[in-house]
Amino acid sequence: MADIKRIAREQLAVQGGAALSLRAIARELGIVSSAMYRYVPSRDELLTMLIEDAYNAVGDVAEAADAACERADVVGRWKAIGTAVRAWAVAVPSEYALIYGSPVPGYAAPPDRTITPGTRVTRLLIGVISEADSAYAGPNPVMAPPVREDVRGIRESLGVRGDDDLVARAVLAWTAVFGLISFELFGQFAGGVHDPAAHFDHQLDRLALLVGLA
Amino acid sequence: MADIKRIAREQLAVQGGAALSLRAIARELGIVSSAMYRYVPSRDELLTMLIEDAYNAVGDVAEAADAACERADVVGRWKAIGTAVRAWAVAVPSEYALIYGSPVPGYAAPPDRTITPGTRVTRLLIGVISEADSAYAGPNPVMAPPVREDVRGIRESLGVRGDDDLVARAVLAWTAVFGLISFELFGQFAGGVHDPAAHFDHQLDRLALLVGLA
């Protein structure tokens, strides 16, 4: 099973998610293709496992980065988490694409197995923001009732504190972090941003200001 | 050719990008699979055409939305463009995924045919921001030399005005817009945001503030 996953990840790295082939894995393993089904119920199930693993991998590095920081240093924690997530994504772009890219066609990941591990980074990023005493002094737009409701739901399901505006800003910042990484990895920055690491770091600073961390 | 593209888009809508099948298109067309190659050099080439079309489609709706606004109403233009892009994405999520999602594996879109049409929305969004007299009064983080260089390159290649900080904020806002759309379409908001349209609209307001439009 470990071998299968290892080879699957290798194949993922060079070919991408949708091209994941049980036959190719079997070939590499010196095994006939049908024997794969002793270990893996189906290709989709293997994909789901890899997605789960990827969520947990990025969750691990994010939590480790956060844990290495002084608790009170919220800016440092924010930047450490963001930097760690980007570093992970750059190191294994295919696994990042698996979970944050377009869904693999003809296959929908079962929510009950991907939502929970997928929330770890979200909880971390939004949690750091909500733990800080926000220094944001700028204006806030009016919030329509349905938005307010969603924001309150997010605050409760993530178990964080902070007023509605802060949580809304945190959601925006969280989204922007992954927007930056996706744009970098999926080629939207091609030709424009030549030093994506430095650019990401800079925008992390801007987002920290946006959410009132600094 | 028009029929092929039409059916391809239909197939795209129900199955997703990587599952695009020339044989299925041929079947639908009442034609044998090999006859497809009279019209389409390869599956990848068809994919590239669809990507080109998608970029131009979203570029069209964005430019139309912008053109319908009073020139001086920069906030209105910003929101109109963002809303139009999201509406297009929600209407044809598979085409959105094709261009803003993870690249289809084993296939890299030729940059010379995708970069240019892909820049239209970018130019529009960042252009609107740069045309306004920024009302942003908040702080700006220090900008490392490589970031400054990239920002200047972007300003020049897009032909916009505004100081380095404004352009950097514009890039962040542009990225966040697509981050929001991607999170919605790719399921990252699942369970958290129940009214994505209202949420998107709200965050568009926040981004307008961030870049000093309001």
Added chain:
DNA sequence: TCACTTTAGTGAGCGGTGCTCTCTCAGTGT
């Protein structure tokens, strides 16, 4: 020791895929 069960793997086969090749055949311009 012997029968039984579990485990791991084989190999054939089904229907699907992209793509290439050679072939046919109806039009068309001269």
Added chain:
DNA sequence: ACACTGAGAGAGCACCGCTCACTAAAGTGA
């Protein structure tokens, strides 16, 4: 009448996920 062209047919290659019946070895309890 004749050569040429466009559009399609059909066979075939190598690949894919997946199923099924089968086998051989390894462990296990009486």
